Amino acid sequence: MSDMNEVKKLEAKAHGMLPGVAAICLFLLFLTMVNVYGALQNAFGGGFGKYGVLTICTLMAVGIFGLLRMHRWGWSLVVAGCVLLAAGDLYFFTKSHVAFFLVRGLFELMFFLYLVRPEVRERLR
Numbered sequence: 766m767s768d769m770n771e772v773k774k775l776e777a778k779a780h781g782m783l784p785g786v787a788a789i790c791l792f793l794l795f796l797t798m799v800n801v802y803g804a805l806q807n808a809f810g811g812g813f814g815k816y817g818v819l820t821i822c823t824l825m826a827v828g829i830f831g832l833l834r835m836h837r838w839g840w841s842l843v844v845a846g847c848v849l850l851a852a853g854d855l856y857f858f859t860k861s862h863v864a865f866f867l868v869r870g871l872f873e874l875m876f877f878l879y880l881v882r883p884e885v886r887e888r889l890r
Contacts, residue, residue: 783888848877
């Protein structure tokens with residue numbers, strides 16, 4: 766019985782960021798910067814595509830910095846951004862059949878699945 770109490774005390778003391786969250790934030794920050802550069806060079810076309818990508822990238826950057834501070838709103842923005850980026854990459858894969866988009870989309874889905882784990886959500890404020 767005392768072993769269970771010790772385990773609960775150790776679990777209650779678990780605060781701070783998991784290493785996976787930091788790595789995901791770094792990768793998504795790099796990906797966001799690459800997408801902003803592409804949007805500014807009109808790689809996504811002009812008008813709606815360009816401004817849509819810039820809006821998503823702005824929200825992702827704000828969410829990444831919020832997640833690095835372990836805020837729930839940052840976590841929710843990053844989770845939504847992972848789903849949107851994965852959906853976009855998988856859509857581009859179906860249209861172009863370039864394996865790069867498939868690999869990147871699967872990585873983003875893996876990041877989404879990591880971020881929705883209970884261990885990650887417990888550490889947020």
